Amino acid sequence: MTQAAIIREAYREAFSRVPDFNIQELARQLSISHGHIQAARIGDGVAGLALTPCDLVMRLPSLGALEITTTSSCSTLSSHSDQLKIASSDASTVSLRMLLPHWHWACLNQDEHPSIEVFDRYGRLLHRLASRPDSPVAEGWQRIARLQLEHQPAFTELVDIHREPVGATAPELPYLADEWSSLRNDNDITTLLNKHRLRRVEAYAALENRFTQRMTPQGFVATLERAAQAARPLRLGIANAGAIHHHTGVFGHVGRRQRHIEACGSRATLRIEREAIAHTWMVSYPSDDGMRTRLEAFGGNGRLIASLTDATPMRMPASTMRAMSVFG
Numbered sequence: 001m002t003q004a005a006i007i008r009e010a011y012r013e014a015f016s017r018v019p020d021f022n023i024q025e026l027a028r029q030l031s032i033s034h035g036h037i038q039a040a041r042i043g044d045g046v047a048g049l050a051l052t053p054c055d056l057v058m059r060l061p062s063l064g065a066l067e068i069t070t071t072s073s074c075s076t077l078s079s080h081s082d083q084l085k086i087a088s089s090d091a092s093t094v095s096l097r098m099l100l101p102h103w104h105w106a107c108l109n110q111d112e113h114p115s116i117e118v119f120d121r122y123g124r125l126l127h128r129l130a131s132r133p134d135s136p137v138a139e140g141w142q143r144i145a146r147l148q149l150e151h152q153p154a155f156t157e158l159v160d161i162h163r164e165p166v167g168a169t170a171p172e173l174p175y176l177a178d179e180w181s182s183l184r185n186d187n188d189i190t191t192l193l194n195k196h197r198l199r200r201v202e203a204y205a206a207l208e209n210r211f212t213q214r215m216t217p218q219g220f221v222a223t224l225e226r227a228a229q230a231a232r233p234l235r236l237g238i239a240n241a242g243a244i245h246h247h248t249g250v251f252g253h254v255g256r257r258q259r260h261i262e263a264c265g266s267r268a269t270l271r272i273e274r275e276a277i278a279h280t281w282m283v284s285y286p287s288d289d290g291m292r293t294r295l296e297a298f299g300g301n302g303r304l305i306a307s308l309t310d311a312t313p314m315r316m317p318a319s320t321m322r323a324m325s326v327f328g
Helices: 002-017 023-029 034-040 053-063 140-144 175-181 186-196 199-206 219-230 320-326
Strands: 047-050 068-072 073-081 095-097 105-109 115-119 127-133 214-217 235-241 243-249 251-257 260-264 270-273 279-287 290-298 304-310
Touching: 002 023, 023 034, 023 270, 034 105, 034 115, 034 186, 053 115, 053 127, 068 175, 068 235, 068 243, 073 243, 073 304, 095 199, 095 235, 127 279, 175 186, 175 199, 186 199, 186 243, 199 214, 199 279, 219 251, 219 260, 219 290, 219 304, 235 270, 251 279, 270 304
Parallel strands: none
Antiparallel strands: 047 105, 068 073, 068 127, 073 270, 095 243, 105 115, 115 127, 214 279, 235 243, 235 304, 251 260, 260 270, 279 290, 290 304
16 A cells, blocks of 8 residues: 555545544644645545646636635634735735745645645645635636646655744844834845844844833733724734735634634634744834834744734834734
């Protein structure tokens, strides 16, 4: 019995017997990636797509109403869209900044409602774009189905480089504050971090009490709860290697489940693993609209889990008290 056949059999068994079946959980139990499972199922409800990442993105508007899910190691953000549009602005309710060089393989999954799943070269799921069950299946899905490719993808084994735990010591960067004050958007922040080879948490520690403020790990969820009670619109976001996904709206219910914390709106849901948040930072940064402030939650390894911004831009420098009043 081949490895692919073993994986297919494990999938069928779990899918038929396990309540609330979760393919990510099956992948963890088998010590393989989500992508390895779907690649093993080619010809059994799954097909590869003969499309470049750019060609696939250009076809997304033809797929009609979608549920768009972006995943990271500890969080997922799902948004409902009536129809995606290709645009240079990210001011809409749903914003996806696609990082196409990291898209390695895409497949068409027709288990229930048709969906496209995009993976990186390690087999990690980046995005899932599914036809919404409350809307008719658009004709674009039929055209996508004619572009099937039976070729097996090749994934690379992920070796996670060990880095020291995130601590309280700030790096010595005397000119960082001056450079930070000249920023205008997120692209500038990324460029600055790459220039100094810094993770976000390291830069924030160096800028503490000037442009950043350390908060309790519980501060992120507490702010979500206050905003829900006040029905205040927020811009929530998560990022992975393949995209930065934001959704703007009122997330009127925040609930604590067995494994996750959920912030639910009428057209979006953010899920965060309960014990994942180890650090929360309040960050102020300049923009073309004035000074903006947001919260960012990180895991113990220093990786970004989720971000939270008030939907109304803030046009003045923020103290902690002022920022917290904006966030609800």
